[in-house]
Amino acid sequence: MMLNMVQALNQAMHQEMERDDKVLVLGEDVGVDGGVFRLTNGLLEKFGKERVIDTPLAESAIVGTAIGMAAAGLRPIAEIQFMGFIYLAMNQIISHAARLRNRSRGRFSVPIVIRTPYGAGVKALEHHSESTEALFCQIPGLKVVVPSTPFDAKGLLVASIRDEDPVIFLEPTRLYRAGKQEVPETLYEVPIGKAKIVREGEGVSVVAWGAMVPVVEQAAETVGQSGLFPEVIDLRTLAPLDRQTVLDSVKRTGRLLIVHEAPKTCGLGAEIAAFVAEKAMFQLEAPILRVTAPDITVPLAKGEDYYYPSAERVARGIQRIMEL
Amino acid sequence: MAEDGRAVKGREPELSPSDLRKLYALMVTTRAADLKALNLQRQGRMGTFAPSLGHEACQVGSAFALQPKDWVFPYFRDLGTYVTLGFPLKNYYLYWMGNEEGMRIPSDLNIFPISVPVGSQLPHAVGLAMALRYKKDPAVVVAYFGDGATSEGDFNEALNFAGVFHTPNVFICFNNQYAISTPVHRQTAAKTIAEKAAAFGFEGIRADGNDVLAMYVLTKGALEKARSGGGPTLIEAFTYRLGNHTTSDDASRYRSETEVEEWARRDPVERFRLYLKSKGLWDKAFEEGIQKEAEEQINKAVEAAESTPAPRPEDLFISTYKEMTPELNDQLSDLQDLLKGGPR
Numbered sequence: 001m002m003l004n005m006v007q008a009l010n011q012a013m014h015q016e017m018e019r020d021d022k023v024l025v026l027g028e029d030v031g032v033d034g035g036v037f038r039l040t041n042g043l044l045e046k047f048g049k050e051r052v053i054d055t056p057l058a059e060s061a062i063v064g065t066a067i068g069m070a071a072a073g074l075r076p077i078a079e080i081q082f083m084g085f086i087y088l089a090m091n092q093i094i095s096h097a098a099r100l101r102n103r104s105r106g107r108f109s110v111p112i113v114i115r116t117p118y119g120a121g122v123k124a125l126e127h128h129s130e131s132t133e134a135l136f137c138q139i140p141g142l143k144v145v146v147p148s149t150p151f152d153a154k155g156l157l158v159a160s161i162r163d164e165d166p167v168i169f170l171e172p173t174r175l176y177r178a179g180k181q182e183v184p185e186t187l188y189e190v191p192i193g194k195a196k197i198v199r200e201g202e203g204v205s206v207v208a209w210g211a212m213v214p215v216v217e218q219a220a221e222t223v224g225q226s227g228l229f230p231e232v233i234d235l236r237t238l239a240p241l242d243r244q245t246v247l248d249s250v251k252r253t254g255r256l257l258i259v260h261e262a263p264k265t266c267g268l269g270a271e272i273a274a275f276v277a278e279k280a281m282f283q284l285e286a287p288i289l290r291v292t293a294p295d296i297t298v299p300l301a302k303g304e305d306y307y308y309p310s311a312e313r314v315a316r317g318i319q320r321i322m323e324l
Numbered sequence: 325m326a327e328d329g330r331a332v333k334g335r336e337p338e339l340s341p342s343d344l345r346k347l348y349a350l351m352v353t354t355r356a357a358d359l360k361a362l363n364l365q366r367q368g369r370m371g372t373f374a375p376s377l378g379h380e381a382c383q384v385g386s387a388f389a390l391q392p393k394d395w396v397f398p399y400f401r402d403l404g405t406y407v408t409l410g411f412p413l414k415n416y417y418l419y420w421m422g423n424e425e426g427m428r429i430p431s432d433l434n435i436f437p438i439s440v441p442v443g444s445q446l447p448h449a450v451g452l453a454m455a456l457r458y459k460k461d462p463a464v465v466v467a468y469f470g471d472g473a474t475s476e477g478d479f480n481e482a483l484n485f486a487g488v489f490h491t492p493n494v495f496i497c498f499n500n501q502y503a504i505s506t507p508v509h510r511q512t513a514a515k516t517i518a519e520k521a522a523a524f525g526f527e528g529i530r531a532d533g534n535d536v537l538a539m540y541v542l543t544k545g546a547l548e549k550a551r552s553g554g555g556p557t558l559i560e561a562f563t564y565r566l567g568n569h570t571t572s573d574d575a576s577r578y579r580s581e582t583e584v585e586e587w588a589r590r591d592p593v594e595r596f597r598l599y600l601k602s603k604g605l606w607d608k609a610f611e612e613g614i615q616k617e618a619e620e621q622i623n624k625a626v627e628a629a630e631s632t633p634a635p636r637p638e639d640l641f642i643s644t645y646k647e648m649t650p651e652l653n654d655q656l657s658d659l660q661d662l663l664k665g666g667p668r
Contacts, residue, residue: 050458056488061481064447065454071436072455095441096448102643103437105428109646140644164646193649240649
């Protein structure tokens with residue numbers, strides 16, 4: 001069936017909740033309203049209010065109660081309405097979700113999924129355009145997953161729900177309804193921790209994730225007209241990183257360009273650049289480059305176009321690295 | 325129980341003489357185990373820890389009311405709770421000696437590991453209670469915390485959730501009047517902590533936290549209420565921290581000797597001893613017997629903790645995720661190579 005990302009994610013939750021009565025959903029406006037982006041549409045009607053829980057407005061308690069539920073053997077999916085509000089739950093995520101397995105030496109684990117829309121490009125209010133994935137990637141015990149297509153969105157969410165560890169599941173707001181794709185009706189998993197080469201190429205490897213993947217693909221089309229055929233890698237999982245796929249690609253192409261819509265300094269691009277430098281420095285034919293957002297606060301709607309990398313900026317980055 | 329240990333007529337719990345003596349033995353063991361930890365710390369054999377001196381009545385009394393399947397979320401000063409629930413003392417010492425193995429809770433005990441960030445265990449207790457109700461499990465979830473925790477967002481968020489979802493929770497606040505140096509009147513302008521429950525739509529009770537029987541009775545009532553679908557209760561146990569906040573703290577910087585002496589006179593263990601004596605349930609031989617038993621148990625636990633080997637490098641890695649990641653494997657190998665003096 002042709003589905004957009006919202007429909008694919010919604011289908012994943014419907015089917016996983018049918019399959020396993022330990023799966024439940026909680027968050028602000030997830031029940032009666034079906035979620036502010038309609039991600040949880042129809043779940044309340046089908047599964048009832050014991051499993052589709054409209055909570056008070058309190059991010060820390062949404063994640064904190066999900067942790068307690070997980071310790072009792074349930075598999076909660078906690079929705080944080082926007083990534084810009086997830087900071088209120090940071091202590092629960094970092095101090096408890098990520099650490100309880102280790103703290104209890106394996107007696108307790110936290111198989112929760114924290115779903116949240118992230119990223120710029122939809123002309124939203126302040127705090128509704130954050131892309132601070134790197135904050136989570138530094139925390140041992142967390143997994144961070146970002147789909148870029150409806151097919152991957154469904155398969156990655158299913159894998160995240162079934163995963164035994166806490167998963168921060170970042171949904172690129174800009175791609176929610178950006179296009180439809182054939183998505184199987186059946187349940188399937190896209191494995192966590194595996195990147196995907198979405199376009200094979202030569203001369204340069206371009207690494208991206210989430211909403212930047214279609215931007216990079218568009219840039220690849222543009223530079224294709226001048227005879228450049230970059231290899232494009234969609235990381236899909238940011239923690240744990242699929243270092244091997246990136247390294248294999250870079251060793252083949254000899255160049256690395258990283259694209260992310262998060263600010264440049266200490267973005268995940270820095271880690272990718274560092275491990276490639278550690279493991280493949282002498283196979284590189286040019287310095288590693290990054291195309292990212294500047295180190296500024298995400299602008300409101302009128303200034304947004306200056307902020308996140310456009311296909312034009314990425315194309316320029318590709319041309320630049322090829323000239324080095 | 326009055327302050328001098330006399331019984332308050334008509335308000336005594338229905339506890340058998342052997343249970344009453346058991347309560348006292350648990351309080352005596354708690355105190356002895358706590359003092360032992362302090363001695364070990366002063367000798368450099370134990371890391372920084374939070375002494376429980378003065379909390380024996382509120383901890384032992386409330387924990388004694390629990391049923392075996394009930395869940396407990398302790399805070400970081402909860403030795404009496406552990407002793408009462410049968411948590412191995414060896415684990416307690418091991419944890420504060422700096423070995424995570426100590427927080428490996430035996431699988432037959434429904435106790436959560438300690439949460440160090442103040443009050444942040446409260447949402448877990450509420451979530452677990454929601455899960456139990458969903459699973460039609462009749463157990464109740466008890467969460468312990470101090471007066472300082474009531475200023476935290478998580479206290480307010482968790483109790484609000486508990487009220488809204490009518491969860492089977494009992495929240496027990498040990499109001500020992502200080503959060504390190506901050507007195508409770510700088511923690512809240514409310515007259516009591518118990519009255520905060522009104523804002524969340526459920527009952528709050530203030531208890532004499534130095535009266536082990538009052539703590540037992542009130543906790544038991546709140547547990548029964550929660551078990552029968554009556555929702556959550558907040559119990560404020562008004563008590564006093566007779567020791568320092570932790571072994572790294574010097575309480576004389578922020579409170580007077582006369583104040584401490586005043587509360588030392590209200591020693592919860594001595595008070596219950598007088599009660600038992602007035603009932604003819606205490607004599608010297610009984611005291612010597614339980615002291616000896618406590619000492620033996622404690623010495624055995626210390627020996628077991630001290631003879632537990634330090635964790636191996638892999639022990640520190642393997643519980644990060646269910647499965648080791650390739651990167652973690654590389655980092656572990658690197659550490660192991662270094663220790664073996666192997667390749668650079």
